[in-house]
Amino acid sequence: MKKSKKQYAMKSDIKWGIIICLLPALLIYTYVVVVPIFKAFYLSLYNWSGGAKMSFVGLKNYSILLKDTAFWDSFANNIWITILCVIGQIGIAFIFSALLSARFMKLKSIHRVVAYFPSTISAVVVGFVWMFIFNYDYGLINSLLRAVGLDKLASAWLDNPATIILIVSIPLIWQYIGYYMVIIMAAMTSIDTSIYEVAEIDGASGIQRALKITLPLIKSSLLVATMLCIAGNMKIFDHIYVMTNGGPGTSSMVMALDVYKTTFIKNRFGYASAMSIAILILSLLLVGGVRLLVMRPWKKEEN
């Protein structure tokens, strides 16, 4: 009896310790994330151009938003970019990780550093660099094409609305491969090597080992990477702002850029707040939806 009381007291001490340690982080998080969300929702109910004059319009901003084709087009662009990035970033990162954990690979740490390097650069710098690479007159790609006599293939890469989404996704994919590689490699190293040894003895080829052993065993890490990738791509802004500014026309417009323009160029702060809330809801739905699809909780019940 005495002992358990002591234990209980100790537990409660630890509990308080944890709460006190978490409190600063929690307070900051509330201040910079939770409060702004509520504030944005509050603002989204107003017609407001940034100054003293605010008029309450209820949910009118949202009803306009539902019919705002420009916003939904940019949402569609976000989705396309997300799909391309999930395939490109995580797919390539998986291949790289598999190669880097292979035994025949030399100079592993250099490869790792080089692959991770782009993730450390500012997105604006990446945007500028790729803007020069894609440039029509003196860009790297066109210069190379012209040098080998393929003048006909040289084109104004950032000017074709049909392919612009693919083009602007390339720098995004390039930049973040290293980031996902780190996550996937960490997961891979946690796999017991004896499993591979057994598989090797059984005669499984490298590709078979990657697909049938590695992939299922790092599924949860891949899921985390996918979530990060979706969440990250719902808020892309800088690359596109620098490279195309949403153009030509609105063909590479994404939601965050649309919000920025609505706020600071069109001066419609209230409506832009409604758009921000919509982005939040859409992102949550998307992340939740994908989680549900991958986890398949209904399937587990059957088991």
Add this chain to the structure above:
Amino acid sequence: MKKQIVALMLSVVMVGSFAGCGNNQSVVGGESEEPSSAASASETEKTESGKTEISLLVDVSRDVVGESGYGTGFYTALDDWQKAHPDVEINIEEMDQTSYQTKITALGSSDDMPDLFMLKGSWTKNFVDNGWVQDITEDLDADTQWRDAYIEGAFEYATQDGKIYGVPRESLSTGLIFYNADMWSEIGYDEFPTTWDELLDAVQKFNEKGITAFVMGNKPNWPAESCWLSTLGDRFTGPDWTSSILKGDGAKFTDDTFVAALTAFKELADAGAFNADINSIDDQEQQSVYFNKKAAAVANGTWFIPTVDTTAPEDVKNATKLAVLPSVTGGSENQNTVSGGCVWFTSISNKVQDVAKRELCIDLLKAVTGKQVGDITASYGGVTPWANPEYDTTKVPELYNEYLKLMETTVNVPVYDACMDSGVIETMNQGLQSLLIGEKTPEALAEEIQLEQDQVVME
């Protein structure tokens, strides 16, 4: 609370990252847009040393001193004023125009306006409605010498309900054609075409030679509208239509005349008049294309005159001549027009209410918009709203004199982005990018713009 609002909104944009895993991998460039240090200046009337502090936010960089006429004039006047007022501490922040536009709106919405700032004509209504800018009509009336020294109509876009909110700083023409006369005479045009058909013919001849007729760097998306459509639109609609749009009493963007202007613009683009990378290079890069003789002409504003003079290669500089867009058939009465006027103004924040400080601000405003600035601007070949600047006419760029001669017969018509609602302008600008690459029909674009305009009128 208001101070945080902008930060809040940008944070919300970023919030997607917190959704799944609470990992904040922030790539949104929100931080740079937040109101920063300059703002705090306006809150304290006196600094620790007992000096009065005046904060300024401008879109003119000190780097242009010695190149741009207005920039040189502004900083010379500012420095002189500072010397004469050692008891005042001037806190100035400079940035480029695109960033300026974002920053001033952010400062306004967080109630942190700098004491003196630059006002664009199209912002006047919004800034006045929000109480960000101060009525200076009385101060101008009290000093008629100052008020009447400017050219006619100079205050127009800074005037709201008969009250004046800013003093003009530059007078511009935005839709001038700078053309390389040597290149045009090679295809048989000793003069710039005077009719639209001739223009299309010339474009074809340039295409055959593999030369771009007109280079346009429309990535920032205002050049197509500011340097082309404002003038071309007027060719078809006439100025009455524009003023009716501004008043909101009848004219519509879907009117046949405006659609005709868009159609003509699209036809010119379809004929191959512009560079292939029209929407991915900017207005700086377009200069080098013209200077390298890869393009025969460029539509640009008067700010380009000193640039040609200082940076163009000698042969291009000597061959460059000025013209206005050719006339169109079935258009408005006066075909000899160019978009222009006073677009930017210097204004005082509504927060400056302290009598002594206000007096200082007005005095500084007078200094940076006065005769000295006008004279210096003109001497560099910049166009000043100061009606009779004194300068050495033999030392200004040759193009400037040519411009003045051109303007003796040419009438200024409104620049769209100087007077129309900024939401309407953004829709127009984005749409023009699509129009010029054949992604949008003139009719569809006209409707989109009108839809945005309807919202403005409703408000």
